[in-house]
Amino acid sequence: DAMVIQNPRYQVTQFGKPVTLSCSQTLNHNVMYWYQQKSSQAPKLLFHYYDKDFNNEADTPDNFQSRRPNTSFCFLDIRSPGLGDAAMYLCAASRGADEKLFFGSGTQLSVL
Amino acid sequence: GENVEQHPSTLSVQEGDSAVIKCTYSDSASNYFPWYKQELGKGPQLIIDIRSNVGEKKDQRIAVTLNKTAKHFSLHITETQPEDSAVYFCAASRTGSNYQLIWGAGTKLIIKP
Numbered sequence: 190d191a192m193v194i195q196n197p198r199y200q201v202t203q204f205g206k207p208v209t210l211s212c213s214q215t216l217n218h219n220v221m222y223w224y225q226q227k228s229s230q231a232p233k234l235l236f237h238y239y240d241k242d243f244n245n246e247a248d249t250p251d252n253f254q255s256r257r258p259n260t261s262f263c264f265l266d267i268r269s270p271g272l273g274d275a276a277m278y279l280c281a282a283s284r285g286a287d288e289k290l291f292f293g294s295g296t297q298l299s300v301l
Numbered sequence: 302g303e304n305v306e307q308h309p310s311t312l313s314v315q316e317g318d319s320a321v322i323k324c325t326y327s328d329s330a331s332n333y334f335p336w337y338k339q340e341l342g343k344g345p346q347l348i349i350d351i352r353s354n355v356g357e358k359k360d361q362r363i364a365v366t367l368n369k370t371a372k373h374f375s376l377h378i379t380e381t382q383p384e385d386s387a388v389y390f391c392a393a394s395r396t397g398s399n400y401q402l403i404w405g406a407g408t409k410l411i412i413k414p
Binding site: 244 | 332333335337342343344345346347350390392394400401402404405406407
């Protein structure tokens with residue numbers, strides 16, 4: 190029944206060591222998103238893909254990159270994680286603009 | 302800039318009572334208003350949404366009302382149950398970016414048994 194699946198559930202990395210978070214969807218939706226959520230705050234959009242068309246938010250740090258090799262999969266790469274990058278990372282999918290977002294359960298990233 | 306204000310930040314109600322969460326948005330061109338529920342350790346889940354051509358929408362115990370003139374929208378939960386305990390976020394569509402929502406800060410809803 191899972192529709193948006195994120196792996197791993199918890200990720201621990203070292204300061205400055207690259208890390209990749211994974212997301213897959215079984216919905217076959219056109220749009221996939223990566224959000225960052227810090228404790229007690231609303232999710233913050235980092236970027237989204239409409240099919241293969243990549244859209245970066247203006248305030249997303251260069252440290253964050255993304256790849257979407259096909260409709261089902263999307264990856265978040267953090268090139269040099271800092272302590273401030275510790276957060277919950279949420280992947281979501283939607284059919285189109287201003288449509289229901291289906292979120293995964295998130296990956297909780299810790300940076301030591 | 303555009304923003305969405307959400308109140309209260311915490312709401313504690315007795316089981317069986319009603320809960321109301323209110324949001325005010327600044328972008329008069331916003332036309333889509335979803336509400337998301339987030340339980341501890343999980344991703345947000347859409348519980349109801351409304352578009353600007355509708356004033357009210359209901360789904361069982363949940364309703365949303367929209368006042369475009371005042372730029373207010375509210376979530377109403379009736380007959381609250383323990384499983385309603387969660388953080389609720391309102392959001393509004395952002396003009397010029399169909400894929401970005403402007404999120405409220407969230408309301409922690411506590412249902413007291």
